[in-house]
Amino acid sequence: MNRSKKDRILDAAEQLFSERGFDGVSMRNVADTAEVGLGLVTYHFTTKDVLFEDVVTRRAEVLNSERRKLLSELDNPSLEELLEAFFEPYRRFIASGSKGWRAYARLHAILTQDSRWTDLAARSFGAVALEMVERIMMAEPAISRGEAVRGYVHVIGIMVSVFAETGLIDRFSDGAISSRDVATSISPMVRFGAAGIRALAISETAASAPLVTLNS
Amino acid sequence: MNRSKKDRILDAAEQLFSERGFDGVSMRNVADTAEVGLGLVTYHFTTKDVLFEDVVTRRAEVLNSERRKLLSELDNPSLEELLEAFFEPYRRFIASGSKGWRAYARLHAILTQDSRWTDLAARSFGAVALEMVERIMMAEPAISRGEAVRGYVHVIGIMVSVFAETGLIDRFSDGAISSRDVATSISPMVRFGAAGIRALAISETAASAPLVTLNS
DNA sequence: GTCTATAATCAGATAGAC
DNA sequence: GTCTATCTGATTATAGAC
Numbered sequence: 001m002n003r004s005k006k007d008r009i010l011d012a013a014e015q016l017f018s019e020r021g022f023d024g025v026s027m028r029n030v031a032d033t034a035e036v037g038l039g040l041v042t043y044h045f046t047t048k049d050v051l052f053e054d055v056v057t058r059r060a061e062v063l064n065s066e067r068r069k070l071l072s073e074l075d076n077p078s079l080e081e082l083l084e085a086f087f088e089p090y091r092r093f094i095a096s097g098s099k100g101w102r103a104y105a106r107l108h109a110i111l112t113q114d115s116r117w118t119d120l121a122a123r124s125f126g127a128v129a130l131e132m133v134e135r136i137m138m139a140e141p142a143i144s145r146g147e148a149v150r151g152y153v154h155v156i157g158i159m160v161s162v163f164a165e166t167g168l169i170d171r172f173s174d175g176a177i178s179s180r181d182v183a184t185s186i187s188p189m190v191r192f193g194a195a196g197i198r199a200l201a202i203s204e205t206a207a208s209a210p211l212v213t214l215n216s
Numbered sequence: 217m218n219r220s221k222k223d224r225i226l227d228a229a230e231q232l233f234s235e236r237g238f239d240g241v242s243m244r245n246v247a248d249t250a251e252v253g254l255g256l257v258t259y260h261f262t263t264k265d266v267l268f269e270d271v272v273t274r275r276a277e278v279l280n281s282e283r284r285k286l287l288s289e290l291d292n293p294s295l296e297e298l299l300e301a302f303f304e305p306y307r308r309f310i311a312s313g314s315k316g317w318r319a320y321a322r323l324h325a326i327l328t329q330d331s332r333w334t335d336l337a338a339r340s341f342g343a344v345a346l347e348m349v350e351r352i353m354m355a356e357p358a359i360s361r362g363e364a365v366r367g368y369v370h371v372i373g374i375m376v377s378v379f380a381e382t383g384l385i386d387r388f389s390d391g392a393i394s395s396r397d398v399a400t401s402i403s404p405m406v407r408f409g410a411a412g413i414r415a416l417a418i419s420e421t422a423a424s425a426p427l428v429t430l431n432s
Numbered sequence: 433g434t435c436t437a438t439a440a441t442c443a444g445a446t447a448g449a450c
Numbered sequence: 451g452t453c454t455a456t457c458t459g460a461t462t463a464t465a466g467a468c
Contacts, residue, residue: 023239023240113325161370168334173365188416253435
C-alpha cells in the first residue's frame with residue numbers, strides 16, 4: 001500500500017522546513033510537494049504552526065524511545081559510554097540513508113537555535129535531557145549540577161552541528177573529511193564531549209580562577 | 217549627529233533577521249522598523265539578499281580584525297590561550313551590552329547552521345578559521361590536520377550556541393545558570409574546547425579502535 | 433538621497449462541493 | 451477524506467516624483 005496522504009504531507013513538510021526553515025516554506029509549497037490539494041493540508045493540521053509541531057514531535061518520539069532503551073541498558077557507564085548511547089540511535093537512523101532522518105537532523109539544528117521554538121524543544125527533548133544530566137552527574141561525581149547542564153548543552157551544540165551536515169567541515173578540510181560521513185564523526189564527538197565534560201568537573205575544584213578578566 | 221539612514225536600515229535588519237531569520241522578515245518590515253521609506257531600502261541594498269550579506273559582513277570585518285590582532289600577539293600559546301584569544305573579542309562586544317552585537321551573535325548561529333549561507337560564512341570567517349586550524353596544529357603537534365579542523369568546527373558549534381543565548385541552559389538548570397551571562401560562560405567553554413581538542417589528538421595515536429560498530 | 437505609488441505575485445485560512 | 455475556489459492581506463521589486 002501507498003503511505004497515507006497525511007504521511008506524505010508530513011514528509012514533504014519535513015523536507016521543506018529542513019531546507020528553508022519555518023518562514024521559508026508556504027502551505028502551498030507543502031501541498032505541491034506532497035502532491036495533494038492545499039485544503040487537505042489545513043484539514044489535517046489546521047495551521048502551519050501545528051504542522052511544524054507535528055513534524056518535530058513525530059520523530060522525536062521515536063528518537064526518545066530508542067535513546068531511553070539504550071540508556072536503560074547501561075550499568076554505571078563512563079561518560080564515553082553514556083554519550084555513545086545518546087548518539088547511537090540518531091547515528092543509526094541517519095546512517096541508514098533515510099532522507100527523512102537526515103532532513104530531521106537539520107530541522108533539529110533550527111529548533112535548538114531559534115528561541116521561537118524553545119518551548120517545543122523542551123517538550124520534545126526535555127525529559128531525556130534531564131535524564132542525561134542525572135547520568136552525567138553519576139558518571140562524574142565531582143561535577144556540579146550546573147556544570148553538568150552546561151556540559152550537556154555544549155554536547156548538544158556539537159551534535160546538531162555535526163548531524164545537520166552543513167558542509168562546513170568539508171570546506172575547511174579541503175574535502176579530507178566529509179560532513180555526510182556521520183558514522184565516523186561519532187567516535188571523535190564522543191571523545192571530545194567526554195573530555196570536555198571532565199574538564200568542567202576538574203575546573204570547579206582546582207582552576208577556579210577565571211581565565212578572562214572582566215572589564216565591562 | 218544622527219547616524220545615517222543607511223546605518224539605521226542595517227541596524228533594523230540585523231535586529232529583525234536575528235529574531236526571525238531571513239525568510240521571517242520582509243523588506244517593508246525593515247523599512248518600518250528603521251522608520252524610512254521602503255524605496256530607500258532597495259535604493260541602498262537593491263535586494264534582500266544583498267541587505268542580509270551587508271548585515272553579516274559589516275560586523276564580521278570588525279570581529280576578524282580584533283581576532284587577528286589578539287592572535288598575532290600570542291607567542292607559542294596553549295590551546296586554552298588560543299581559544300581565549302579567539303572568544304575574547306566576541307565576548308567583549310556582547311558583554312558591552314550592545315544590542316547590535318547580541319543580535320549579531322544570534323545571526324551568526326543562523327549563518328553557520330543554514331547551508332544556504334555556507335558561501336557567505338566561508339567568505340566572512342574562512343580566513344581566520346584557517347589561521348585557527350594552523351594555530352591548533354602548532355599548539356598540539358600530535359594532531360592531524362583533519363582532526364584539527366574537526367576540533368575547530370566543534371568549538372564553533374559550542375560557541376554559536378552559547379553566544380546566541382537561546383535560553384536552553386537556563387531552562388535545564390532551573391535558572392541556576394543564565395545564558396545571558398556570556399562572560400562567565402567563556403572560561404568553561406575554553407576548558408571544554410581545549411580538553412576536547414586534546415582528546416582528538418590522543419585518540420589518533422592510542423585509542424584508534426572505533427567505539428561504535430558500524431553496521432550499515 | 434528620499435519617498436510614494438503600483439505592478440505582479442504569493443501568503444494563510446476558510447467555505448463548501450464531492 | 452479530498453479538493454477547488456476564494457477572501458483578505460502581505461510580499462518583492464520597480465518606476466518615477468521630489
